[in-house]
Amino acid sequence: MKITESDAIGSDLKDILSIEIQNQVALWSLNNFQESLTARDYFKVIKLNNETVAFIIAKVMSFECEIVNLGVKISMRKKKLASQLLNNLIDFSKANSIKQIFLEVRVSNIAAINLYDKFNFSEIGSRPNYYITEHGKEDALIMGVNL
Numbered sequence: 001m002k003i004t005e006s007d008a009i010g011s012d013l014k015d016i017l018s019i020e021i022q023n024q025v026a027l028w029s030l031n032n033f034q035e036s037l038t039a040r041d042y043f044k045v046i047k048l049n050n051e052t053v054a055f056i057i058a059k060v061m062s063f064e065c066e067i068v069n070l071g072v073k074i075s076m077r078k079k080k081l082a083s084q085l086l087n088n089l090i091d092f093s094k095a096n097s098i099k100q101i102f103l104e105v106r107v108s109n110i111a112a113i114n115l116y117d118k119f120n121f122s123e124i125g126s127r128p129n130y131y132i133t134e135h136g137k138e139d140a141l142i143m144g145v146n147l
Ligand SMILES: CC(C)(COP(=O)(O)OP(=O)(O)OC[C@H]1O[C@@H](n2cnc3c(N)ncnc32)[C@H](O)[C@@H]1OP(=O)(O)O)[C@@H](O)C(=O)NCCC(=O)NCCS
Pocket: 023, 025, 069, 070, 071, 072, 073, 076, 077, 078, 079, 080, 081, 082, 083, 084, 103, 104, 105, 106, 109, 110, 111, 112, 114, 115, 116, 118
């Protein structure tokens, strides 16, 4: 079993889209992922042998960085893959003088909130009724960490 992390390339998008469809969280289209590649966002993947099993995408601005998507294939969860992606994003951010990393997460997404808690993110704001769900509306939490 060989696990590697690398920059995303076009041929990873098929696996990434199938993770995105399983996850039902951000619901990005293939086009959204292609735009991130074209925009040269921070876009990393973890591969198990030749299959892409996890990814992270962040928009890097002068002193800030926003995580805009993060996903792990269901059968590969709880193996610290998201933690590895976050650790490497934090190292990259520190090396590039980024002062804060932030993101938006659904209040019901306990797995993600626990993950960010572990990396010392805290709530820095909220957007009431931000997400439309099958059962009504849901708040977004904005979480951030200063580096
Ligand atoms: C959230 C997500 C990225 C976590 O990925 P992962 O690789 O399983 O996470 P890790 O193995 O690195 O877990 C690190 C910590 O996160 C928390 N965590 C992860 N999954 C959890 C779960 N199902 N329930 C509660 N806490 C969880 C735990 O604190 C965990 O530490 P522990 O293993 O010591 O308990 C993954 O569940 C996922 O892809 N979810 C759907 C997409 C999503 O929600 N993306 C984030 C949008 S903001």
